[in-house]
Amino acid sequence: MNHRTRLDWLFLWNVLYKMDPHLLTTEKISLKAPLKSIPGAGWAMGCGSYIFLERSFDCDKETMAAFVKYYKDTGNTYQLLLFPEGTDRGVRAAAQSDEYAKRKCLPRYGYVLHPRTTGFNYLLNVMRNENYIAYIYDVTVAYEDVIIDSEMSLLKGVFPKNIHFNVKKYNISEIPTDSEKSANWLKEIWRGKEEVLKKFYESKPHKRRLDPSGAAYIFPVKTEGIGYYVAFVFWMLMTAVWLHSLYAYFFLRLYVIFVSLFYIYVLKRYNGIEFLVMRWFAYRNK
Numbered sequence: 001m002n003h004r005t006r007l008d009w010l011f012l013w014n015v016l017y018k019m020d021p022h023l024l025t026t027e028k029i030s031l032k033a034p035l036k037s038i039p040g041a042g043w044a045m046g047c048g049s050y051i052f053l054e055r056s057f058d059c060d061k062e063t064m065a066a067f068v069k070y071y072k073d074t075g076n077t078y079q080l081l082l083f084p085e086g087t088d089r090g091v092r093a094a095a096q097s098d099e100y101a102k103r104k105c106l107p108r109y110g111y112v113l114h115p116r117t118t119g120f121n122y123l124l125n126v127m128r129n130e131n132y133i134a135y136i137y138d139v140t141v142a143y144e145d146v147i148i149d150s151e152m153s154l155l156k157g158v159f160p161k162n163i164h165f166n167v168k169k170y171n172i173s174e175i176p177t178d179s180e181k182s183a184n185w186l187k188e189i190w191r192g193k194e195e196v197l198k199k200f201y202e203s204k205p206h207k208r209r210l211d212p213s214g215a216a217y218i219f220p221v222k223t224e225g226i227g228y229y230v231a232f233v234f235w236m237l238m239t240a241v242w243l244h245s246l247y248a249y250f251f252l253r254l255y256v257i258f259v260s261l262f263y264i265y266v267l268k269r270y271n272g273i274e275f276l277v278m279r280w281f282a283y284r285n286k
Helices: 009-017 023-026 035-039 041-047 057-073 091-103 118-130 153-155 179-201 226-248 248-271 273-284
Strands: 026-033 051-055 080-081 135-143 163-170
Touching: 009 023, 009 026, 009 135, 009 163, 023 026, 026 035, 026 153, 035 041, 035 051, 041 273, 051 057, 057 273, 118 179, 153 248, 226 248, 248 273
Parallel strands: 026 051, 026 080
Antiparallel strands: 135 163
16 A cells, blocks of 8 residues: 555545454554554554564564464464555655665656565565465555645544545465566556556546546445444543543552553563564464
């Protein structure tokens, strides 16, 4: 999936929910390693066994191999969300991508970053060797009006009115097994994304559409109705209750401190709760 903003994954969750809510329980995401240190959110993602990457192949290859093996050994079928660009298309990342393109005599992209093929090839080969991949879904995301790049925008109520997704499915047999050829396959995918997104963003906002790879998909799950308003009110009330309880009850504050210290210790000792869980799983299944 192309990585236009750091909130792309959040909007993709909405798509998965509208397709089948169960998909949210079987999706894993690859993220930048510093995110695991975020109190609360980072710890929760670690509990979900997300893959945190240092963006250094020498450091990350063992991590990717360990997680793919763990996913397979659990007996569950997971979907892995991968951003081959390595980061979102911010100003700094775009400048670095342009510099890379200049050094390698590659075209300069205005809507995507040049993908990192080494990590993609390695992960693809690991999943093939573990017989843990059947399809690759090429996802292109585009924002019709507002492109938000921070959580603060969400808190201010700034949302894009329409978000466009195009998905193309590839059988794993269609992907070359040769590393150089599979790298070129990925580069060609990204070249196509650049062309599609260029056409999209150069159109007037109300006329922006992605050229579909196939038939339009009708979401089977409707996210309208009184039930969703009730759920929203319920979680707002629960949040208020928790905040009040945290202020009012000493033992609850003590519990939060204990849990926070536990996760900090696990992060320092085991590099995250996800690695501790994998150790426990391996020990239990000896």
